[in-house]
Amino acid sequence: MVTQVYHPNIDLEGNVFLNILREDWKPVLNISTIIYGLYHLFMEPNHEDPLNPDAAAMLRDNQKVFESNVRRAMVGGYEGQSFFPRCLYSLKAASSLMHITDEGKEQVHMVEMIKDKGPMWDEIVRDNKLVPTKMEEVGGWWFANIAFPSLSFSIN
Known part of the structure; x- marks a missing residue:
């Protein structure tokens, strides 16, 4: 089971948009690079290449509401039509x-x-x-x- 995340670059099936996992992958990259990339993705979400268009639009248009939606999703419950299990x-x-x-x-x-x-x-x-x-x-x-x-x- 995949824990759903309210994030513009992660869809509800758990797919992650991280360039180093796709077109920028090189055999010299290691697990530390991937962890750093994921860390950066969570610290600096990108609304320009979304896998979750609703979250991306909210991040772009109203960051305070986006942050509130993230907190609501982390404590468990519905955000829009999607249910998020409690993870905080x-x-x-x-x-x-x-x-x-x-x-x-x-x-x-x-x-x-x-x-x-x-x-x-x-x-x-x-x-x-x-x-x-x-x-x-x-x-x-x-x-x-x-x-x-x-x-x-x-x-x-």
Whole structure:
């Protein structure tokens, strides 16, 4: 099952418009390049080459409403005619990790996001009837610190 995302460059079937995965692909590109490309796609969505024309039009015409639609889709529910499953589980947990940058934007560091969140992970596993696992078993979160030492994303 693909988690649907409200994004101008990702359609509801999970297809991603990322040039390096299509016409710009070269054998010398590696997984780090793809991860960076996806990171950039989420940080700087592009309304000019959309796979989701409705999201692209909203981004182009009214960024505040677009951002509101993204938040609504992340907490689960309908955006237009499309249902989006919940993928953001705790704004309160995220807000406790925020700091204000010099530009006044709130930032959350990805590695800090999962630090000491075992109980929240247990709740996600239980509520979604997932295979019981411990958060530490899901992946090597320390790798994000090495691969992306300054990786963070904007909440606002």
